[in-house]
Amino acid sequence: MTHLRFTPIVSGNYIGVDIGGTNTRVGVFESLNAPDFVHLARFHTYQSYEEQLRHIIVAVQANNREHLSGIGVSIAARISKDGHSVSVAPNLPEYVDKPFAEDLAEGLKIPVRLAHDTVCGLLAEKQFGILHKIDRCAYLTVSTGTGAAIHLGKASTTLLSSIEIGHQILDGNSLKCLCGQVGCLETFTGGRQIELRYGCPIAQITDDSFWETYADKLAIGLVNLAQLTRIDVVALSGAIVLQQQFLPPLLQQKVNTILKGSTLELKKAALGENAPIVGAAALLGVPEDYILH
Numbered sequence: 001m002t003h004l005r006f007t008p009i010v011s012g013n014y015i016g017v018d019i020g021g022t023n024t025r026v027g028v029f030e031s032l033n034a035p036d037f038v039h040l041a042r043f044h045t046y047q048s049y050e051e052q053l054r055h056i057i058v059a060v061q062a063n064n065r066e067h068l069s070g071i072g073v074s075i076a077a078r079i080s081k082d083g084h085s086v087s088v089a090p091n092l093p094e095y096v097d098k099p100f101a102e103d104l105a106e107g108l109k110i111p112v113r114l115a116h117d118t119v120c121g122l123l124a125e126k127q128f129g130i131l132h133k134i135d136r137c138a139y140l141t142v143s144t145g146t147g148a149a150i151h152l153g154k155a156s157t158t159l160l161s162s163i164e165i166g167h168q169i170l171d172g173n174s175l176k177c178l179c180g181q182v183g184c185l186e187t188f189t190g191g192r193q194i195e196l197r198y199g200c201p202i203a204q205i206t207d208d209s210f211w212e213t214y215a216d217k218l219a220i221g222l223v224n225l226a227q228l229t230r231i232d233v234v235a236l237s238g239a240i241v242l243q244q245q246f247l248p249p250l251l252q253q254k255v256n257t258i259l260k261g262s263t264l265e266l267k268k269a270a271l272g273e274n275a276p277i278v279g280a281a282a283l284l285g286v287p288e289d290y291i292l293h
């Protein structure tokens, strides 16, 4: 069994930040050995990079705790390969290519780590949730967009990577994705794209045939993921999975029908909406080299 080599934590306060497309949360953790934290702030995510930076710094400084050991940031955006900035962010375009890690470190004078929210969700579920003892696993978020991260481990070797599961191409799909490609899975599963096409939030769609197609497409995406990576378990998260209770069992049934030669177990993530903020803080206990952004 492989465990992420979390560094032993002696003491100190750790800041976790969850920057979603809509809301940002800031919390303080007294230890990285438990998923417990105290909320410091919650605010609407600013489209302006400078405003967002300022509000995070103010929230942390207002906390008045001494000996902050570092700040980990989960962001709903693709992170540059060096882990220092945002590289692709359709929902937060003004953040792209800004020196985010450097600016936060300069403003707070503490170590900074950034990661895609799926990487943080996976870290949280791996350390405290349903992926705890699973060597080959993934964390899937089904929300505004469709994103994932994978963990592949054996003995002392571990790979933890953000992947673009929503932008895999499905055969015969002629729909144009917001990313610019034609045929992406996310044209069927992304909440934002569905709302643009149907003219109403996905939560309001009750048509059974819509959800059958939705589950058919997502099941193909998951089977492709299982065949390409040989993962055993997927933690399901995101607003769409949380709102549509019938979806996980329907997806599991469809995956079981398609997939041959191996099995893929789908489980609802245990930490719910706290997974990204808990995983953000957990970044501070994991060596930077463990994560492929």
Ligand SMILES: [Zn+2]
Pocket (backbone or CB within 6 Å): 166, 167, 177, 178, 179, 180, 181, 184, 186
């Ligand atoms: Zn796409």
